[in-house]
Amino acid sequence: MNNAAKPVKLKDLTKTFTTATRGEVKAVQQVNxxxxxxxxxxxxxxxxxxxxxxxxxxxxxxxxxxxxxxxxDQDVSSKTxxxxxxxxxxxxxxxxxxxxxxxxxxxxLKLKKVPKDEIVKRVHIALNMVQxxxxxxxxxxxxxxxxxxxVALARALVMEPSVLLFDEPLSNLDAKLRVxxxxxxxxxxxxxxxxxxxxxxxxxxxMAVSDKVVILKDGIVQQVDTPQRVYQHPANExxxxxxxxxxxxDGKIVESTETRxxxxxxxxxxxxxxxxxxxxxxxxxxxxRPESVLVGKQGFTAxxxxxxxxxxxxxxxxxxxAWDVEISDNNPTSKRVYDEGEEMAFSFDxxxxxxx
Ligand SMILES: Nc1ncnc2c1ncn2[C@@H]1O[C@H](COP(=O)(O)OP(=O)(O)OP(=O)(O)O)[C@@H](O)[C@H]1O
Ligand SMILES: [Mg+2]
Numbered sequence: 007m008n009n010a011a012k013p014v015k016l017k018d019l020t021k022t023f024t025t026a027t028r029g030e031v032k033a034v035q036q037v038n039x040x041x042x043x044x045x046x047x048x049x050x051x052x053x054x055x056x057x058x059x060x061x062x063x064x065x066x067x068x069x070x071x072x073x074x075x076x077x078x079d080q081d082v083s084s085k086t087x088x089x090x091x092x093x094x095x096x097x098x099x100x101x102x103x104x105x106x107x108x109x110x111x112x113x114x115l116k117l118k119k120v121p122k123d124e125i126v127k128r129v130h131i132a133l134n135m136v137q138x139x140x141x142x143x144x145x146x147x148x149x150x151x152x153x154x155x156x157v158a159l160a161r162a163l164v165m166e167p168s169v170l171l172f173d174e175p176l177s178n179l180d181a182k183l184r185v186x187x188x189x190x191x192x193x194x195x196x197x198x199x200x201x202x203x204x205x206x207x208x209x210x211x212x213m214a215v216s217d218k219v220v221i222l223k224d225g226i227v228q229q230v231d232t233p234q235r236v237y238q239h240p241a242n243e244x245x246x247x248x249x250x251x252x253x254x255x256d257g258k259i260v261e262s263t264e265t266r267x268x269x270x271x272x273x274x275x276x277x278x279x280x281x282x283x284x285x286x287x288x289x290x291x292x293x294x295r296p297e298s299v300l301v302g303k304q305g306f307t308a309x310x311x312x313x314x315x316x317x318x319x320x321x322x323x324x325x326x327x328a329w330d331v332e333i334s335d336n337n338p339t340s341k342r343v344y345d346e347g348e349e350m351a352f353s354f355d356x357x358x359x360x361x362x
Pocket of ligand 1: 024033054058
């Protein structure tokens with residue numbers, strides 16, 4: 007397939023629904039995002055944060071209240087979906103039940119009056135790409151959910167769109183198949199190098215496949231970054247809590263340069279990385295991930311209120327002053343395990359402390 011990958015630019019994109027019962031619903035608010043050519047870009051956030059609305063505006067199924075959508079610097083905001091050169095894969099596959107796999111995939115090409123021999127060729131390339139070569143004659147009811155989703159993907163790919171959109175394509179599949187299919191989608195996406203916008207509310211799925219993610223809350227962008235950056239350097243408490251587990255504690259800046267700061271947390275001073283200079287005495291909130299808590303290291307002590315063996319980790323909850331501290335201690339087989347009710351000494355890995 008011959009895609010010259012295209013950039014997608016969202017400019018001040020806004021969608022307000024007017025409803026009878028809830029009044030004005032601000033589904034998407036002033037979103038500005040630059041998606042690079044060939045990028046796998048994921049919209050992530052809790053239910054109702056505006057992911058589907060945003061995706062539907064890119065696809066052309068929903069008209070923006072204001073703002074613009076640019077594909078390769080061309081404003082497509084007022085174009086109908088079929089004029090946008092976009093492929094879309096939905097959660098419920100949306101295959102035609104009475105058509106076999108071949109005809110499902112060929113459907114769009116026939117509408118475009120593509121010559122028959124070319125249709126045959128392109129359908130088979132698409133089927134091969136999703137590893138469904140032997141399924142051309144089946145109808146959707148004779149296939150599993152995962153197989154139907156592959157066909158839906160082939161149907162989108164066969165049109166050779168400039169941009170591929172996915173709305174929670176894997177949420178109807180069981181956990182194991184979900185992991186397999188997400189790797190497949192990523193493999194195919196990398197192979198053709200197509201610009202992709204993907205919606206999920208599953209943060210581990212987003213982390214696994216994306217070049218970049220945007221975290222949305224109430225239709226407002228919280229952070230646009232790589233998966234590593236949103237995990238290690240969340241922009242705010244919402245992001246820290248949404249991506250993985252986070253201990254968020256109070257601290258005070260003792261001294262600071264542009265790149266390092268001494269932060270006091272409950273009487274213990276840590277030398278931590280920072281990205282801007284903070285004034286001495288500033289109260290800050292710090293994020294410590296459960297796996298960055300050092301079990302048994304002198305610093306603080308607290309009572310274990312929960313101790314759960316997870317196989318690869320021993321997970322603890324500690325009552326530490328006003329906070330519940332979550333700890334994930336890896337490789338517990340070779341370590342001392344604390345029981346509920348025991349006192350534990352613990353500290354934090356300073357380089358993993360993130361100052362908000
Ligand atoms: N056609 C509509 N009319 C009125 N309100 C709508 C409409 N579509 C969506 N909304 C509202 O806009 C907000 C965003 O909805 P949206 O479907 O984009 O969320 P989402 O992030 O996709 O959620 P989910 O993870 O549950 O799919 C919600 O408050 C929703 O109720
Ligand atoms: Mg949705």
